[in-house]
Amino acid sequence: MEHVEIPRAGLAVRDAVVRYGASRRRQGAVAVDRVSLDVTAGEIVALLGPSGCGKSSLLRAVAGLEPLAGGSVAFDGEDLAGVPVHRRGFGLLFQDGQLFPHRDVGRNVAYGLEAQGVPRAERAERVAELLDAVGLAGYAQRSVATLSGGQKQRVALARSLAPRPRLLLLDEPLSALDRRLRERLAVDVRETLRATGTTAVFVTHDHDEAFTVADRVAVMDAGRLLQVDAPDVLLRSPASERVAEFLGLAPRPGEGDGEGAGDARKPAVTTSTGYDGT
Numbered sequence: 631m632e633h634v635e636i637p638r639a640g641l642a643v644r645d646a647v648v649r650y651g652a653s654r655r656r657q658g659a660v661a662v663d664r665v666s667l668d669v670t671a672g673e674i675v676a677l678l679g680p681s682g683c684g685k686s687s688l689l690r691a692v693a694g695l696e697p698l699a700g701g702s703v704a705f706d707g708e709d710l711a712g713v714p715v716h717r718r719g720f721g722l723l724f725q726d727g728q729l730f731p732h733r734d735v736g737r738n739v740a741y742g743l744e745a746q747g748v749p750r751a752e753r754a755e756r757v758a759e760l761l762d763a764v765g766l767a768g769y770a771q772r773s774v775a776t777l778s779g780g781q782k783q784r785v786a787l788a789r790s791l792a793p794r795p796r797l798l799l800l801d802e803p804l805s806a807l808d809r810r811l812r813e814r815l816a817v818d819v820r821e822t823l824r825a826t827g828t829t830a831v832f833v834t835h836d837h838d839e840a841f842t843v844a845d846r847v848a849v850m851d852a853g854r855l856l857q858v859d860a861p862d863v864l865l866r867s868p869a870s871e872r873v874a875e876f877l878g879l880a881p882r883p884g885e886g887d888g889e890g891a892g893d894a895r896k897p898a899v900t901t902s903t904g905y906d907g908t
């Protein structure tokens with residue numbers, strides 16, 4: 631059997647398979663098909679792909695919310711098979727941050743710290759630090775009912791970061807917001823993850839958002855991982871027509887007729903990606 635190296639630091643997904651509707655008599659439908667992916671400590675990786683390609687299923691399998699039908703998920707060299715969701719030390723953030731309506735902003739952010747038994751003074755300090763990091767300094771006493779959608783997601787981000795998760799899993803955290811707000815928040819999310827040194831996997835179907843947030847972007851289609859690269863590399867050298875198409879790139883006129891075009895064929899950018907190369 632081939633020896634597969636598992637890195638010591640960060641997330642290592644190897645040949646992960648997620649199936650739905652499997653039983654003793656049926657194989658079930660494959661949502662994630664032998665995906666391997668590494669996320670090194672401090673790195674932000676976006677999972678990008680069309681609706682139904684298996685992004686959320688892969689994220690949920692990493693979280694431990696969905697069982698693997700094959701392959702493995704390891705963190706810092708430890709195989710997580712059999713380790714339940716709450717013992718993985720991961721944070722989760724979904725589209726609707728689902729704040730606790732009866733807690734004020736500060737107590738929402740403090741939630742995970744209370745569960746960890748962090749003393750009150752230290753909690754208050756950490757809450758203030760995180761509210762500052764997400765641009766909501768001074769909001770601790772506010773009722774969550776008085777917040778806008780964008781502010782709610784900022785609080786949800788602060789809450790998920792408070793216990794210092796060793797990996798933060800974000801599933802379309804901005805998709806309930808309107809486009810302009812999404813663009814601004816994508817920049818802020820990146821800055822916050824960077825400032826807190828958080829290792830993260832960010833699911834999105836929006837390539838602009840993926841390029842803004844991530845160090846590397848993993849492009850998925852029909853359960854398979856097609857390419858994982860830094861945004862500038864993806865844009866310059868998409869590995870296949872499918873990747874180019876999904877990134878909003880198109881072949882140059884006269885170059886896109888398939889046979890014989892070979893590797894020399896380079897797509898031209900036809901949409902704005904919002905990525906400035908820095």
Ligand SMILES: Nc1ncnc2c1ncn2[C@@H]1O[C@H](COP(=O)(O)OP(=O)(O)OP(=O)(O)O)[C@@H](O)[C@H]1O
Pocket residue numbers: 650651660661679680681682683684685686687688835
């Ligand atoms: N609980 C489930 N039971 C059965 N099939 C499911 C379940 N969850 C997802 N699927 C199927 O698995 C495939 C992958 O779904 P998944 O939600 O992972 O994709 P996605 O890329 O995250 O899509 P979206 O962006 O629309 O959320 C789809 O065909 C979906 O219908």
